[in-house]
Amino acid sequence: MKYLPLLLLTLFIAIGACNSSPEVIDDLTDRSFELVDQDSVEVTFPDDYKGKYVVMSFIYTNCPDICPLITQNLIKIQKDLDNPDVQFLAVTFDPKRDTPETLSKYKSVFHLDENFNFLTGEEETINAFMDSVRVRTQVSLSTTTQDGTELYFLNHSDKIMVMNPEGKVIIEYGGSQPSVPKLIVQDLNRLLK
Amino acid sequence: MKKITLLLFVTITAFACTSEKKETMEVTPVVADISIEDGWARPGKAGMMSAAYFRLENTTDIADTLVSASSNVSNNTQIHLSYEKDGLMVMEEQEFVPVPANASVMFKQGGLHIMLIQPDNDINEGDSVAVELTFKSGRTLSAQVPVRPATGMKMDMQGH
Numbered sequence: 001m002k003y004l005p006l007l008l009l010t011l012f013i014a015i016g017a018c019n020s021s022p023e024v025i026d027d028l029t030d031r032s033f034e035l036v037d038q039d040s041v042e043v044t045f046p047d048d049y050k051g052k053y054v055v056m057s058f059i060y061t062n063c064p065d066i067c068p069l070i071t072q073n074l075i076k077i078q079k080d081l082d083n084p085d086v087q088f089l090a091v092t093f094d095p096k097r098d099t100p101e102t103l104s105k106y107k108s109v110f111h112l113d114e115n116f117n118f119l120t121g122e123e124e125t126i127n128a129f130m131d132s133v134r135v136r137t138q139v140s141l142s143t144t145t146q147d148g149t150e151l152y153f154l155n156h157s158d159k160i161m162v163m164n165p166e167g168k169v170i171i172e173y174g175g176s177q178p179s180v181p182k183l184i185v186q187d188l189n190r191l192l193k
Numbered sequence: 194m195k196k197i198t199l200l201l202f203v204t205i206t207a208f209a210c211t212s213e214k215k216e217t218m219e220v221t222p223v224v225a226d227i228s229i230e231d232g233w234a235r236p237g238k239a240g241m242m243s244a245a246y247f248r249l250e251n252t253t254d255i256a257d258t259l260v261s262a263s264s265n266v267s268n269n270t271q272i273h274l275s276y277e278k279d280g281l282m283v284m285e286e287q288e289f290v291p292v293p294a295n296a297s298v299m300f301k302q303g304g305l306h307i308m309l310i311q312p313d314n315d316i317n318e319g320d321s322v323a324v325e326l327t328f329k330s331g332r333t334l335s336a337q338v339p340v341r342p343a344t345g346m347k348m349d350m351q352g353h
């Protein structure tokens with residue numbers, strides 16, 4: 001019990017340290033993922049985006065409710081930020097079904113510009129990518145469609161992250177909450193000053 | 194206190210009688226008057242996914258329960274609920290959705306929704322989707338809901 005004050009002091013110092021230095025949530029600087037966008041253009045993540053702030057989220061196109069909500073939040077951030085130097089990315093965690101063609105159709109529904117891209121890749125690469133940003137998925141309900149094929153849905157993490165120009169994730173919020181775009185726009189405006 | 198209990202008992206009995214009458218005799222059915230308000234559906238591509246949202250408004254003292262949904266754009270239309278569980282976003286099919294007396298039930302993004310699974314054709318902005326809801330009472334309700342992006346998602350930035 002006599003160690004309690006010391007313990008508390010250590011805790012306070014630790015908290016203080018977190019607040020003063022920009023917190024790195026995930027350091028992706030020396031990672032390298034070979035992905036493709038909705039136009040089948042190959043990209044190396046994060047190298048190809050270094051020098052830019054990247055706002056990214058994680059989706060799958062068979063998701064009818066939450067993922068459109070996340071995508072809408074990204075759109076709102078892009079619109080309110082109004083800064084063409086910020087890159088927006090939505091990476092699928094369902095590469096088996098989300099081919100570039102499917103992502104291209106999905107993108108067209110939302111009328112997005114060239115600073116807003118959808119990424120997919122080999123299943124193994126995507127799995128490693130999702131691990132690196134701590135995105136979890138699990139197969140949930142599946143239903144059989146008229147033509148007899150199995151249609152499955154995924155339970156998944158719900159977040160939007162901001163990666164800085166060096167390739168370090170420094171901001172993370174819930175992806176689908178309506179309050180999130182405003183917070184990210186505020187954070188980014190401060191960082192971009 | 195006793196009086197209230199008695200009153201409650203009388204009221205419940207009265208209701209019980211009403212509903213029994215409805216089932217056993219050929220009288221005017223006493224069912225909840227529910228309407229579909231502020232409906233919309235998200236644009237989507239053929240073979241992909243879309244969803245419809247609205248508010249169910251029950252202005253009567255009688256509760257009812259939504260038990261199924263159908264639409265003209267997809268043969269596979271389901272009632273779903275999205276919610277968070279153990280840090281993951283989860284979606285579940287709903288066997289039924291209670292619509293209490295004098296209450297409204299929101300079908301909105303991130304919550305209850307009507308899933309339009311793999312529509313036969315593209316669902317384009319400006320189109321409308323016919324949604325039909327069936328309730329436990331046997332009552333059906335249909336509405337044409339406009340296809341549009343979610344509120345606040347006006348696509349003006351692309352000069353569309």
Ligand SMILES: [Cu+2]
Binds near residue numbers: 064273
């Ligand atoms: Cu659903």
